[in-house]
Amino acid sequence: MAQLALEAGSPGEAQRILEKGIAKGVFADQRAKQKNERLLESAKKAAATDRASLPRIAKEADAAATGAKNVGLGLAYFGYGEYDKAVEEISKGLTKGGLRSEGEARLLLGISQLKAGHKEDAGKTFHAVKGDPSLERLANLWTLHAKQA
Incomplete structure:
Protein backbone atom coordinates (compact mmCIF):
# COMPACT_ATOMS: atom_id res chain seq x y z
CA MET A 1 0.00 0.00 0.00
CA ALA A 2 2.84 2.37 0.86
CA GLN A 3 4.52 1.63 -2.47
CA LEU A 4 1.28 2.52 -4.27
CA ALA A 5 1.04 5.77 -2.32
CA LEU A 6 4.60 6.67 -3.33
CA GLU A 7 3.92 5.83 -6.97
CA ALA A 8 0.74 7.94 -6.85
CA GLY A 9 2.74 10.94 -5.64
CA SER A 10 1.61 10.83 -2.00
CA PRO A 11 4.84 10.45 -0.03
CA GLY A 12 3.26 11.73 3.19
CA GLU A 13 0.64 9.00 3.04
CA ALA A 14 3.33 6.40 2.30
CA GLN A 15 5.36 7.59 5.28
CA ARG A 16 2.37 7.41 7.64
CA ILE A 17 1.44 3.91 6.43
CA LEU A 18 4.97 2.60 6.89
CA GLU A 19 5.48 4.22 10.29
CA LYS A 20 2.24 2.67 11.56
CA GLY A 21 3.10 -0.74 10.15
CA ILE A 22 6.60 -0.75 11.61
CA ALA A 23 5.37 0.51 15.01
CA LYS A 24 2.75 -2.26 15.16
CA GLY A 25 5.24 -4.94 14.13
CA VAL A 26 3.33 -5.83 10.98
CA PHE A 27 6.51 -6.87 9.18
CA ALA A 28 7.38 -10.07 11.01
CA ASP A 29 10.18 -11.49 8.93
CA GLN A 30 13.49 -9.64 8.94
CA ARG A 31 13.71 -9.29 5.16
CA ALA A 32 10.29 -7.63 4.92
CA LYS A 33 11.13 -5.38 7.85
CA GLN A 34 14.41 -4.23 6.29
CA LYS A 35 12.78 -3.69 2.89
CA ASN A 36 10.05 -1.54 4.41
CA GLU A 37 12.52 0.40 6.55
CA ARG A 38 14.37 1.30 3.32
CA LEU A 39 11.06 2.23 1.71
CA LEU A 40 10.29 4.41 4.74
CA GLU A 41 13.58 6.27 4.34
CA SER A 42 12.75 6.86 0.68
CA ALA A 43 9.25 8.07 1.62
CA LYS A 44 10.68 10.44 4.25
CA LYS A 45 13.04 12.01 1.71
CA ALA A 46 10.28 12.37 -0.88
CA ALA A 47 7.91 13.79 1.76
CA ALA A 48 10.46 16.39 2.86
CA THR A 49 10.90 17.56 -0.74
CA ASP A 50 7.15 17.49 -1.34
CA ARG A 51 6.33 19.42 1.85
CA ALA A 52 8.86 22.11 0.97
CA SER A 53 7.07 22.67 -2.34
CA LEU A 54 3.58 23.09 -0.84
CA PRO A 55 3.74 26.89 -0.31
CA ARG A 56 4.75 27.38 -3.96
CA ILE A 57 2.01 25.02 -5.13
CA ALA A 58 -0.52 26.88 -2.96
CA LYS A 59 0.33 30.16 -4.70
CA GLU A 60 0.05 28.52 -8.11
CA ALA A 61 -3.26 26.90 -7.14
CA ASP A 62 -4.73 30.19 -5.95
CA ALA A 63 -3.71 31.88 -9.21
Missing part, protein backbone atom coordinates in the same frame (compact mmCIF):
# COMPACT_ATOMS: atom_id res chain seq x y z
CA ALA A 64 -5.01 29.08 -11.45
CA ALA A 65 -8.23 29.53 -13.41
CA THR A 66 -9.53 26.05 -12.56
CA GLY A 67 -9.64 24.18 -9.28
CA ALA A 68 -7.53 21.18 -10.28
CA LYS A 69 -4.37 22.42 -8.51
CA ASN A 70 -6.36 23.23 -5.37
CA VAL A 71 -7.76 19.70 -5.29
CA GLY A 72 -4.27 18.28 -5.86
CA LEU A 73 -2.94 20.41 -3.02
CA GLY A 74 -5.82 19.22 -0.85
CA LEU A 75 -4.84 15.64 -1.62
CA ALA A 76 -1.27 16.41 -0.55
CA TYR A 77 -2.49 17.87 2.75
CA PHE A 78 -4.70 14.81 3.20
CA GLY A 79 -1.63 12.59 2.81
CA TYR A 80 0.09 14.49 5.62
CA GLY A 81 -2.94 14.18 7.89
CA GLU A 82 -3.67 17.91 7.68
CA TYR A 83 -7.37 17.38 7.11
CA ASP A 84 -8.60 20.92 7.79
CA LYS A 85 -6.19 22.28 5.16
CA ALA A 86 -7.32 19.52 2.80
CA VAL A 87 -10.96 20.56 3.31
CA GLU A 88 -10.07 24.20 2.60
CA GLU A 89 -8.18 23.50 -0.62
CA ILE A 90 -10.60 20.93 -2.03
CA SER A 91 -13.48 23.31 -1.31
CA LYS A 92 -11.65 26.06 -3.20
CA GLY A 93 -11.14 23.69 -6.10
CA LEU A 94 -14.79 22.73 -6.24
CA THR A 95 -15.81 26.39 -6.11
CA LYS A 96 -13.51 27.27 -9.03
CA GLY A 97 -14.67 24.27 -11.06
CA GLY A 98 -13.11 22.97 -14.25
CA LEU A 99 -12.28 19.63 -12.62
CA ARG A 100 -11.76 16.37 -14.46
CA SER A 101 -14.01 14.59 -11.94
CA GLU A 102 -16.13 16.67 -9.60
CA GLY A 103 -17.43 13.45 -8.03
CA GLU A 104 -13.93 12.33 -7.05
CA ALA A 105 -13.20 15.75 -5.58
CA ARG A 106 -16.46 15.68 -3.58
CA LEU A 107 -15.68 12.19 -2.30
CA LEU A 108 -12.21 13.31 -1.21
CA LEU A 109 -13.74 16.40 0.42
CA GLY A 110 -16.19 14.26 2.36
CA ILE A 111 -13.46 11.91 3.57
CA SER A 112 -11.32 14.89 4.58
CA GLN A 113 -14.25 16.43 6.45
CA LEU A 114 -14.86 13.16 8.27
CA LYS A 115 -11.18 12.79 9.20
CA ALA A 116 -11.18 16.43 10.39
CA GLY A 117 -14.09 15.64 12.71
CA HIS A 118 -16.78 17.42 10.67
CA LYS A 119 -19.12 14.43 10.55
CA GLU A 120 -22.30 16.32 9.63
CA ASP A 121 -20.60 18.22 6.79
CA ALA A 122 -19.10 14.96 5.53
CA GLY A 123 -22.54 13.35 5.37
CA LYS A 124 -23.89 16.25 3.31
CA THR A 125 -20.89 16.10 0.98
CA PHE A 126 -21.23 12.35 0.46
CA HIS A 127 -24.89 12.85 -0.50
CA ALA A 128 -23.79 15.45 -3.09
CA VAL A 129 -21.61 12.95 -5.00
CA LYS A 130 -23.52 12.44 -8.25
CA GLY A 131 -22.92 11.43 -11.85
CA ASP A 132 -20.74 8.33 -11.55
CA PRO A 133 -22.44 5.19 -10.18
CA SER A 134 -19.16 3.81 -8.79
CA LEU A 135 -18.41 7.04 -6.93
CA GLU A 136 -22.00 7.21 -5.69
CA ARG A 137 -21.66 3.69 -4.23
CA LEU A 138 -18.38 4.66 -2.56
CA ALA A 139 -20.01 7.79 -1.17
CA ASN A 140 -22.85 5.66 0.23
CA LEU A 141 -20.33 3.38 1.94
CA TRP A 142 -18.55 6.40 3.40
CA THR A 143 -21.92 7.73 4.60
CA LEU A 144 -22.47 4.48 6.49
CA HIS A 145 -18.95 4.69 7.91
CA ALA A 146 -19.57 8.29 9.01
CA LYS A 147 -22.73 7.26 10.85
CA GLN A 148 -20.75 4.66 12.80
CA ALA A 149 -17.83 6.98 13.58
Whole structure:
Protein backbone atom coordinates (compact mmCIF):
# COMPACT_ATOMS: atom_id res chain seq x y z
CA MET A 1 0.00 0.00 0.00
CA ALA A 2 2.84 2.37 0.86
CA GLN A 3 4.52 1.63 -2.47
CA LEU A 4 1.28 2.52 -4.27
CA ALA A 5 1.04 5.77 -2.32
CA LEU A 6 4.60 6.67 -3.33
CA GLU A 7 3.92 5.83 -6.97
CA ALA A 8 0.74 7.94 -6.85
CA GLY A 9 2.74 10.94 -5.64
CA SER A 10 1.61 10.83 -2.00
CA PRO A 11 4.84 10.45 -0.03
CA GLY A 12 3.26 11.73 3.19
CA GLU A 13 0.64 9.00 3.04
CA ALA A 14 3.33 6.40 2.30
CA GLN A 15 5.36 7.59 5.28
CA ARG A 16 2.37 7.41 7.64
CA ILE A 17 1.44 3.91 6.43
CA LEU A 18 4.97 2.60 6.89
CA GLU A 19 5.48 4.22 10.29
CA LYS A 20 2.24 2.67 11.56
CA GLY A 21 3.10 -0.74 10.15
CA ILE A 22 6.60 -0.75 11.61
CA ALA A 23 5.37 0.51 15.01
CA LYS A 24 2.75 -2.26 15.16
CA GLY A 25 5.24 -4.94 14.13
CA VAL A 26 3.33 -5.83 10.98
CA PHE A 27 6.51 -6.87 9.18
CA ALA A 28 7.38 -10.07 11.01
CA ASP A 29 10.18 -11.49 8.93
CA GLN A 30 13.49 -9.64 8.94
CA ARG A 31 13.71 -9.29 5.16
CA ALA A 32 10.29 -7.63 4.92
CA LYS A 33 11.13 -5.38 7.85
CA GLN A 34 14.41 -4.23 6.29
CA LYS A 35 12.78 -3.69 2.89
CA ASN A 36 10.05 -1.54 4.41
CA GLU A 37 12.52 0.40 6.55
CA ARG A 38 14.37 1.30 3.32
CA LEU A 39 11.06 2.23 1.71
CA LEU A 40 10.29 4.41 4.74
CA GLU A 41 13.58 6.27 4.34
CA SER A 42 12.75 6.86 0.68
CA ALA A 43 9.25 8.07 1.62
CA LYS A 44 10.68 10.44 4.25
CA LYS A 45 13.04 12.01 1.71
CA ALA A 46 10.28 12.37 -0.88
CA ALA A 47 7.91 13.79 1.76
CA ALA A 48 10.46 16.39 2.86
CA THR A 49 10.90 17.56 -0.74
CA ASP A 50 7.15 17.49 -1.34
CA ARG A 51 6.33 19.42 1.85
CA ALA A 52 8.86 22.11 0.97
CA SER A 53 7.07 22.67 -2.34
CA LEU A 54 3.58 23.09 -0.84
CA PRO A 55 3.74 26.89 -0.31
CA ARG A 56 4.75 27.38 -3.96
CA ILE A 57 2.01 25.02 -5.13
CA ALA A 58 -0.52 26.88 -2.96
CA LYS A 59 0.33 30.16 -4.70
CA GLU A 60 0.05 28.52 -8.11
CA ALA A 61 -3.26 26.90 -7.14
CA ASP A 62 -4.73 30.19 -5.95
CA ALA A 63 -3.71 31.88 -9.21
CA ALA A 64 -5.01 29.08 -11.45
CA ALA A 65 -8.23 29.53 -13.41
CA THR A 66 -9.53 26.05 -12.56
CA GLY A 67 -9.64 24.18 -9.28
CA ALA A 68 -7.53 21.18 -10.28
CA LYS A 69 -4.37 22.42 -8.51
CA ASN A 70 -6.36 23.23 -5.37
CA VAL A 71 -7.76 19.70 -5.29
CA GLY A 72 -4.27 18.28 -5.86
CA LEU A 73 -2.94 20.41 -3.02
CA GLY A 74 -5.82 19.22 -0.85
CA LEU A 75 -4.84 15.64 -1.62
CA ALA A 76 -1.27 16.41 -0.55
CA TYR A 77 -2.49 17.87 2.75
CA PHE A 78 -4.70 14.81 3.20
CA GLY A 79 -1.63 12.59 2.81
CA TYR A 80 0.09 14.49 5.62
CA GLY A 81 -2.94 14.18 7.89
CA GLU A 82 -3.67 17.91 7.68
CA TYR A 83 -7.37 17.38 7.11
CA ASP A 84 -8.60 20.92 7.79
CA LYS A 85 -6.19 22.28 5.16
CA ALA A 86 -7.32 19.52 2.80
CA VAL A 87 -10.96 20.56 3.31
CA GLU A 88 -10.07 24.20 2.60
CA GLU A 89 -8.18 23.50 -0.62
CA ILE A 90 -10.60 20.93 -2.03
CA SER A 91 -13.48 23.31 -1.31
CA LYS A 92 -11.65 26.06 -3.20
CA GLY A 93 -11.14 23.69 -6.10
CA LEU A 94 -14.79 22.73 -6.24
CA THR A 95 -15.81 26.39 -6.11
CA LYS A 96 -13.51 27.27 -9.03
CA GLY A 97 -14.67 24.27 -11.06
CA GLY A 98 -13.11 22.97 -14.25
CA LEU A 99 -12.28 19.63 -12.62
CA ARG A 100 -11.76 16.37 -14.46
CA SER A 101 -14.01 14.59 -11.94
CA GLU A 102 -16.13 16.67 -9.60
CA GLY A 103 -17.43 13.45 -8.03
CA GLU A 104 -13.93 12.33 -7.05
CA ALA A 105 -13.20 15.75 -5.58
CA ARG A 106 -16.46 15.68 -3.58
CA LEU A 107 -15.68 12.19 -2.30
CA LEU A 108 -12.21 13.31 -1.21
CA LEU A 109 -13.74 16.40 0.42
CA GLY A 110 -16.19 14.26 2.36
CA ILE A 111 -13.46 11.91 3.57
CA SER A 112 -11.32 14.89 4.58
CA GLN A 113 -14.25 16.43 6.45
CA LEU A 114 -14.86 13.16 8.27
CA LYS A 115 -11.18 12.79 9.20
CA ALA A 116 -11.18 16.43 10.39
CA GLY A 117 -14.09 15.64 12.71
CA HIS A 118 -16.78 17.42 10.67
CA LYS A 119 -19.12 14.43 10.55
CA GLU A 120 -22.30 16.32 9.63
CA ASP A 121 -20.60 18.22 6.79
CA ALA A 122 -19.10 14.96 5.53
CA GLY A 123 -22.54 13.35 5.37
CA LYS A 124 -23.89 16.25 3.31
CA THR A 125 -20.89 16.10 0.98
CA PHE A 126 -21.23 12.35 0.46
CA HIS A 127 -24.89 12.85 -0.50
CA ALA A 128 -23.79 15.45 -3.09
CA VAL A 129 -21.61 12.95 -5.00
CA LYS A 130 -23.52 12.44 -8.25
CA GLY A 131 -22.92 11.43 -11.85
CA ASP A 132 -20.74 8.33 -11.55
CA PRO A 133 -22.44 5.19 -10.18
CA SER A 134 -19.16 3.81 -8.79
CA LEU A 135 -18.41 7.04 -6.93
CA GLU A 136 -22.00 7.21 -5.69
CA ARG A 137 -21.66 3.69 -4.23
CA LEU A 138 -18.38 4.66 -2.56
CA ALA A 139 -20.01 7.79 -1.17
CA ASN A 140 -22.85 5.66 0.23
CA LEU A 141 -20.33 3.38 1.94
CA TRP A 142 -18.55 6.40 3.40
CA THR A 143 -21.92 7.73 4.60
CA LEU A 144 -22.47 4.48 6.49
CA HIS A 145 -18.95 4.69 7.91
CA ALA A 146 -19.57 8.29 9.01
CA LYS A 147 -22.73 7.26 10.85
CA GLN A 148 -20.75 4.66 12.80
CA ALA A 149 -17.83 6.98 13.58
